[in-house]
Amino acid sequence: MEVLKAAALRQRTHGDVLTLCAGQPSTPAPAVARAAAIAALDTDVLGYTESTGILPLRRAVAEHHRESAGIDVDPDDVVVFPGSSGAFTTLFLAAFDAGDQVAMTRPGYPAYRNSLAALGCEVVELACGPDTRFQPTVEMLDALPEPPAGLIVASPANPTGTVIDAQVLAELTAWCEEHGTLLISDEIYHGLTYGREVASAWATSQESVVVGSVSKYFSMTGWRVGWLLAPPSLRRPLEILTGNLNICPPAIGQHAAIAALGEGARAELDGHRARYAATRDLLLRRLPEIGLRDYAPPDGAFYAWCDIGHLTDDSVAWCRALLDDCGVALTPGVDFDTVHGHRKVRLSFAGSTQEVDEALDRMAASPLLRA
Ligand SMILES: Cc1ncc(COP(=O)(O)O)c(C=O)c1O
Incomplete structure (x- = not known):
């Protein structure tokens, strides 16, 4: 900035x-999303919506994950937020207490570190280099004095752009399930890979949290629509917190996002x-x-x-x-x-x-x- x-x-x-x-992309939202926004302006009140996002959008997100990652997602698994940034802070509040340790890669996306620190969590940086494609491994977690409350992985990652191997991601999700660590998988750059297979954490563990957004592949940063695929234990806390913190995601962004997630875009x-x-x-x-x-x-x-x-x-x-x-x-x-x-x-x-x-x-x- x-x-x-x-x-x-x-x-x-x-x-x-x-x-x-x-x-961020240098292109606008896809034409069908812009048309949907104009139609919504003309025909919809665009007032507050359900705090977790309107059902047609949660359906579209579930369908998108089913189709792109071959995973079984129900609209009730989806909680929509004002961008994935809104999802992260709400999730950190729902899942962690002040003093909890949360691990992330170094290098990594600075907003994770800054938001966690602002909430009083202790950030544990995992030093990642070219030998592991700048991605974490179970060996790094085993080397920690105690299992952290959370682990954030991002694939493709910011700032490196690297993708985590499906096998390594599966090992991490298994390790996290075994040790009571919440795995948070930032998948907002899915759709933007260049020849390397990318896997979703929900393919191996629906106890993990998957983070999605229309900001990157869908070319809609300023529309502020992101979401979580969350395990049942987190859904009610997320719903209550987001209702208080955000009331709801932007109504116009939600209408446009439905179109962006569809075949027409x-x-x-x-x-x-x-x-x-x-x-x-x-x-x-x-x-x-x-x-x-x-x-x-x-x-x-x-x-x-x-x-x-x-x-x-x-x-x-x-x-x-x-x-x-x-x-x-x-x-x-x-x-x-x-x-x-x-x-x-x-x-x-x-x-x-x-x-x-x-x-x-x-x-x-x-x-x-x-x-
Ligand atoms: C890895 C990663 N996660 C999350 C975000 C936040 O994206 P948004 O809030 O627009 O969904 C970004 C933005 O650059 C990012 O690079």
């Missing part, structure tokens, strides 16, 4: 910014994925040209997590200097990895292929990329 602010400032003064820092959304795949190919071809050879395998999402340790040990200052030098905005790694992030940057290839190509041209010409 700080980078976006600095980039917006540069855009006002120079008008030349290329943004490779945004963690598929061709458009798969077109976006094809563009990400082409841009990813271009990026992987050109990264060595600018001396960035060490990066996590970008299996999915739209990120490349690159080592810049040969160029700097202050990724924040380096990103600022790059923005000043050539107008290219990247995300420094410090928020994602509290230990090694000063030597890392995240490049997002969610923008247009042409934009990414031009950014790489500018970076190739920048003295900041010369060791």
Whole structure:
């Protein structure tokens, strides 16, 4: 967010910014979703809805998981929230008490750490590197002094884009069931993978919690619709908490999301994925040209997590200097990895292929990329 602010400032003064820092699609909601929103504006009161989301949306979400992951999901398993961000905070409140330990990967998505810390939970960071595709393993959990109350996994992950092997995910869900640890599987980047199989935690354990969202594959970040597939024991606490905290998810977003989850949006959304795949190919071809050879395998999402340790040990200052030098905005790694992030940057290839190509041209010409 700080980078976006600095980039917006540069855009006002120079008008030349290329943004490779945004963690969101550069495309609008699919046409059928926009049409559904317009129809809802014209015909619906758009007042408060059921706190857990309207039944047609919960049906559509259940059908989406049945079809995409081959898992048995009932509309009653689904609780809808204002984005997966709203789902996470409500879930943390429902499932954990202050002082509980909750494990997550390092590098990992900073909002997990920050939200858990704000709620008084103790975050246990699992140091994950290229040997495990930056993903956790049961060996890491066995090495902890005691089983944590929760474990968060994300696949494809942010910032690395890596996918967890189905077998490893199954081992983790089994370990969590055995040790009374709540497994939370962030699957919001499902649909955006490039050749690697992706598995759902609910394929092996419906005692786990699956997190979904229309933000990424469905290209609808600002509509604020996300959901959980939750085990029965958590549903009532989630319902009561979300009713108090949020009242309900946005009504218009819910109507649009039903259309986005349907068959009518598929061709458009798969077109976006094809563009990400082409841009990813271009990026992987050109990264060595600018001396960035060490990066996590970008299996999915739209990120490349690159080592810049040969160029700097202050990724924040380096990103600022790059923005000043050539107008290219990247995300420094410090928020994602509290230990090694000063030597890392995240490049997002969610923008247009042409934009990414031009950014790489500018970076190739920048003295900041010369060791
Ligand atoms: C891994 C991960 N989880 C959750 C979110 C939150 O997404 P939203 O609240 O838009 O569903 C993001 C956003 O970038 C993310 O990268």
